[in-house]
Amino acid sequence: MRxxxxxxxxGFGNPDRGDDGVAWHVLAGIAKRFGQPLAYEGIESxxxxxxxxxxxxxxxxxxxxxxxxxxxxxxxxxIDAHTAEIKEEIKISPIEPEFxxxxxTHHLTAASCLSLSKTLxxxxxxxxxxxxxxxxxxxxxxxxxxxxGLAEKAIEMIMKRLN
Amino acid sequence: xxxxxxxxxxxxxxxxxxxxxxxxxxxxxxxxxxxxxNEFRGFEKFCEGRMVFEMPYITPRICGxxxxxxxxxxxxxxxxxxxxxxxxxxxxxxxLLHMGQIxxxxxxxxxxxxxxxxxxxxxxxxxxxxxVGLIQANPELTLKAVTLRKWGQEIIHIVSxxxxxxxxxxxxxVNKALCKEDRDLILSGLDTNIQTIKTGIDIFRSWAVTxxxxxxxxxxxxxxxxxxxxxxxxxxxYNGNIRMVDSSGKxxxxxxxxxxxxxxxxxxxxxxxxxxxxxxxxxxPAGVYRVGPLGRLNTAEKIDTPLADEExxxxxxxxxxxxxxxxxxxxxxxxxxxxxxxxRVHMLLDDPDILSTDILNTHQNPQxxxxxxxxxxRGTLIHHYWAxxxxxxxxxxxxxxxxxxxxxxxxxxxxxxxxxITGPEITEGQLNRVEAAVRAHDPCLSCSTHAIGQMPxxxxxxxxxxxxxxxxxxxx
Numbered sequence: 001m002r003x004x005x006x007x008x009x010x011g012f013g014n015p016d017r018g019d020d021g022v023a024w025h026v027l028a029g030i031a032k033r034f035g036q037p038l039a040y041e042g043i044e045s046x047x048x049x050x051x052x053x054x055x056x057x058x059x060x061x062x063x064x065x066x067x068x069x070x071x072x073x074x075x076x077x078x079i080d081a082h083t084a085e086i087k088e089e090i091k092i093s094p095i096e097p098e099f100x101x102x103x104x105t106h107h108l109t110a111a112s113c114l115s116l117s118k119t120l121x122x123x124x125x126x127x128x129x130x131x132x133x134x135x136x137x138x139x140x141x142x143x144x145x146x147x148x149g150l151a152e153k154a155i156e157m158i159m160k161r162l163n
Numbered sequence: 164x165x166x167x168x169x170x171x172x173x174x175x176x177x178x179x180x181x182x183x184x185x186x187x188x189x190x191x192x193x194x195x196x197x198x199x200x201n202e203f204r205g206f207e208k209f210c211e212g213r214m215v216f217e218m219p220y221i222t223p224r225i226c227g228x229x230x231x232x233x234x235x236x237x238x239x240x241x242x243x244x245x246x247x248x249x250x251x252x253x254x255x256x257x258x259l260l261h262m263g264q265i266x267x268x269x270x271x272x273x274x275x276x277x278x279x280x281x282x283x284x285x286x287x288x289x290x291x292x293x294x295v296g297l298i299q300a301n302p303e304l305t306l307k308a309v310t311l312r313k314w315g316q317e318i319i320h321i322v323s324x325x326x327x328x329x330x331x332x333x334x335x336x337v338n339k340a341l342c343k344e345d346r347d348l349i350l351s352g353l354d355t356n357i358q359t360i361k362t363g364i365d366i367f368r369s370w371a372v373t374x375x376x377x378x379x380x381x382x383x384x385x386x387x388x389x390x391x392x393x394x395x396x397x398x399x400x401y402n403g404n405i406r407m408v409d410s411s412g413k414x415x416x417x418x419x420x421x422x423x424x425x426x427x428x429x430x431x432x433x434x435x436x437x438x439x440x441x442x443x444x445x446x447x448p449a450g451v452y453r454v455g456p457l458g459r460l461n462t463a464e465k466i467d468t469p470l471a472d473e474e475x476x477x478x479x480x481x482x483x484x485x486x487x488x489x490x491x492x493x494x495x496x497x498x499x500x501x502x503x504x505x506x507r508v509h510m511l512l513d514d515p516d517i518l519s520t521d522i523l524n525t526h527q528n529p530q531x532x533x534x535x536x537x538x539x540x541r542g543t544l545i546h547h548y549w550a551x552x553x554x555x556x557x558x559x560x561x562x563x564x565x566x567x568x569x570x571x572x573x574x575x576x577x578x579x580x581x582x583x584i585t586g587p588e589i590t591e592g593q594l595n596r597v598e599a600a601v602r603a604h605d606p607c608l609s610c611s612t613h614a615i616g617q618m619p620x621x622x623x624x625x626x627x628x629x630x631x632x633x634x635x636x637x638x639x
Contacts, residue, residue, distance in 0.1 A: 014224075016224045063312075063316075064271065064275055064294075064309050064312060065309060065312065065313045065316065067309070068309070099290075099293045099294065099295040099296075112293075112295075115295050116294065116295065116298075116309075119295050119298045119299065119302075120298060120302070120305065120306060120309065139209065139224075
């Protein structure tokens with residue numbers, strides 16, 4: 001019997017800034033499907049085990065230490081918000097390790113994290129980035145109506161992949 | 164007369180919304196370069212009406228990078244408004260949390276963000292001028308650097324119980340004591356990480372010797388300096404009075420943090436959303452000053468931990484004991500502060516009170532206003548709250564670290580552009596130097612969102628008539 005691949009789903013963004021936090025809402029939706037609802041007040045970074053092989057990870061942004069986590073998985077699904085710069089409402093792209101000089105001092109991209117994982121630990125998971133269009137980045141815990149609908153679709157798409 | 168305008172937007176690798184405009188004259192030389200900070204948070208407005216005790220949980224949302232600094236400054240302002248002094252063990256634990264933040268933030272900046280420019284070269288291929296290039300050049304060091312940042316983050320997690328958005332400090336103290344096992348866990352990482360910091364310092368010192376000519380022409384200019392100090396003018400990051408010195412190192416003022424409005428005012432320019440703080444008595448721009456690692460080490464006269472003090476003496480002797488004006492020495496100063504923070508962790512954990520459960524004082528004596536000041540990794544952070552008799556915020560004033568450095572960052576950009584850009588054909592290395600002038604300050608602007616596509620870097624080249632003649636875009 002083929003060994004099941006370990007999967008990590010990484011969401012990042014600021015849940016206090018409306019659609020920027022869409023990844024949190026998607027992770028919460030996925031966790032709910034697994035019968036493990038995540039409480040908003042309990043938002044915390046780090047790993048949540050949905051099953052033996054499927055884990056969630058959330059933070060406001062990607063950090064260098066996540067490279068170590070990534071090295072322990074065969075598959076990774078990164079979830080983030082995107083702006084109108086990306087034309088698709090939901091964009092799913094494969095990601096390869098590539099360090100990208102970010103516009104932000106303390107900001108890493110998913111490809112950069114894979115690059116760190118590959119260079120530091122000699123391995124990295126097969127990865128995709130699911131990015132979801134954000135429409136409203138003002139101070140709010142709630143998603144805009146449009147992004148809320150997209151988040152539901154993204155949850156369905158990710159659940160299909162997990163199944 | 165400016166004939167071309169080059170706009171870099173935003174500066175690579177800084178949080179928030181900023182762009183650089185470089186105006187060239189007819190000869191193709193830099194006429195003037197501007198850093199525009201398009202920052203607007205609105206926090207000061209929407210916090211009005213909230214309860215004082217809520218503020219330590221609301222204000223960390225200002226920043227995803229240094230939430231701990233806002234959390235602690237806010238708790239200190241809350242102490243003042245509610246008229247309550249935290250028990251000594253609570254102050255020790257707050258400072259321990261703060262040292263974790265300093266270690267993780269400074270460690271990440273030097274080894275993973277600012278360091279590659281220095282260690283691999285400003286003109287190195289951008290494809291390798293990053294932490295991966297650093298790993299390839301020195302894999303062992305980079306692994307240690309990742310461990311260092313992780314240790315700082317673990318201190319935050321262990322002490323506060325949370326990695327992000329801590330709810331640990333409350334007006335009057337903290338809500339979680341430290342147990343012996345957790346103290347020992349933090350201590351177990353101490354020696355290794357002090358060694359990593361010392362290695363970083365050795366690397367920087369060696370780089371500084373080789374690159375002294377560059378360091379001495381890269382954004383070197385006089386300003387005043389400001390930072391918290393101990394009662395005998397030692398480096399202080401959590402408590403103490405605010406000390407201001409002039410460009411020669413002479414003390415201008417040393418005052419209780421609550422009196423900051425007597426000494427600091429803010430100037431407004433029509434080309435930046437961010438205000439320009441200055442020392443009131445000298446006026447603007449004569450009274451501008453710098454904060455953060457460079458500012459703090461120029462303000463202090465010593466460091467009260469042995470290893471950091473030894474390095475501080477070496478640092479200050481480089482220019483005959485005078486204040487260090489070189490922007491690139493922000494990096495050296497940052498490493499010395501990292502060493503200080505690690506040593507402070509040790510001292511705090513060795514304090515007999517650190518495991519005490521006397522962590523909250525509930526005897527309040529409410530005041531109409533209160534100020535909380537802390538040295539965030541990037542510089543002095545001021546929270547000032549006014550409250551009504553119900554403890555509701557009626558007004559607040561926040562001066563963030565990056566705000567104090569606004570003039571210095573603008574001047575550094577102008578200075579570096581004039582020094583290194585010699586004609587209309589700007590090389591990648593020249594642009595990188597201009598950006599590095601901002602990065603050295605490790606600015607933190609309105610940094611709450613990071614959506615994909617939000618901030619591609621744009622360089623616009625405009626002719627004298629305002630026509631776009633060239634656009635360079637670097638996507639995040």
